[in-house]
Amino acid sequence: MAVNLFTFFSECCYSCRPRQWPKNLLVFAAPLFAFRFEADVWLKSGGAMVAFCLISSAIYLLNDCLDVAADRAHPSKRYRPIAAGLVSVPAALTTAAALAVVSLSFAAWVAPGLAGVVLLYGLIQVGYCFQLKRMPLLDLFCIASGFLLRAIAGVVAGGFGFSPWFLLTVGLLALFLAIEKRKAELRVAQDLGVITRKVLERYSLPLLLRLESLVATSAFMSYSLWAAGPALNGASTTWMLLTVPFVLVGIFRYQLLSDPEEAERRRLLTPEHTSEKPEEILLGDRGIQLTLLAWLFTVVVVGLSHRADLLPEGGLQL
CATH class of the missing domain: 1.10.357.140 (UbiA prenyltransferase)
Structure with missing residues (x-):
């Protein structure tokens, strides 16, 4: 009985997908x-x-x-x-x-x-x-x-408070990941000849590629406008522009990993790292990890150096 309860608990915890919690x-x-x-x-x-x-x-x-x-x-x-x-x-x-x-x-x-x-x-x-x-x-x-x-x-x-550029950037980057997820699912469905999601019947790779290009460009531009600083109702310091190259590299890296030919080359080595599972790429790809760490390090350094200029009552914008 105890073994059955433990098995149920462990399987139920797995169904909660803790690997997606990051x-x-x-x-x-x-x-x-x-x-x-x-x-x-x-x-x-x-x-x-x-x-x-x-x-x-x-x-x-x-x-x-x-x-x-x-x-x-x-x-x-x-x-x-x-x-x-x-x-x-x-x-x-x-x-x-x-x-x-x-x-x-x-x-x-x-x-x-x-x-x-x-x-x-x-x-x-x-x-x-x-x-x-x-x-x-x-x-x-x-x-x-x-x-x-x-x-x-x-x-x-x-x-x-917050800057609208901040929320727009997050929304566009999230939309980019969603498009990449559907693109990977559509390729898998075409390879297997089985449609596992009804909505995939309404999509095509050319359409998703056009959406991907539009959203990726918009996300990079909105982040750049936010990083430009207070003059554009963005970050509290223009030094955040130092983080822009890392965002661009991260987008390029993700697009490389989602490219059909590159994905096929990597499939045999790391089949779980697919853009169908964005969390697996973020957790497992060394290039993405290094880019995120470099971006995070730069943000923290800029933040600490700018700390003296922050308003103590917390009225600053994102």
Whole structure:
């Protein structure tokens, strides 16, 4: 009995996809870009991250329950615990409901406004699971909204102002990742001759490539405008322009990894590192990791050097 309970617990935890939790680190973007290094600000952002880990896990469980038939036809998703029959659908749905309640309660305790952001995220994602994921273009915006709301959660939890360029950049970069995800899924579906997502029937690689080019360019430009400084209602110092090359390199690197020929060369060595799973690229690709570390180091150095100019009452913008 104890062994069965342990197996169920471990498989249920796996279904919550903890490997995707690092994307919730995006809640720390707000205090980082605002150069707010006070302990209480980061503790509140940490609370926002915990709330999003819980609510996102609830959504993953719900999504796997709804997609159980399609996942069983997918080359890798068929091994997920729910699709493989290791976790029953009723048990998964009960766990999802419990996680959602705990997430909302904890978010309300951290900051009342944060609960509203978490609730909005949950409602959008539930709509995505039931219907919106089958609607072309809207499915991309639903995926991107999850990242954008994480960034907004950091702003709400920290209680400081923000620049519209900051949110626009996050939204566009999230949209870029969503397009890359669909592009990889479409290639897999074409290779296998099996459509695992209904919405893929409405997409083509030429269309996704055009969308990718538009969104990548827009994301880089919006970040550059934010980094230009206060004159453009952006960052609190123009020294953030030093981080622009790392953003460009990161976008180029990701596009290289998602290129069909490059992806095929890497498939045999690291089959799990695919743009179908953005979190695996961020966690596993050395080039992306080094670019992120260099970008983060530059942001911290600029922030610390600019620290003396920050307003003590926290009225600075991101």
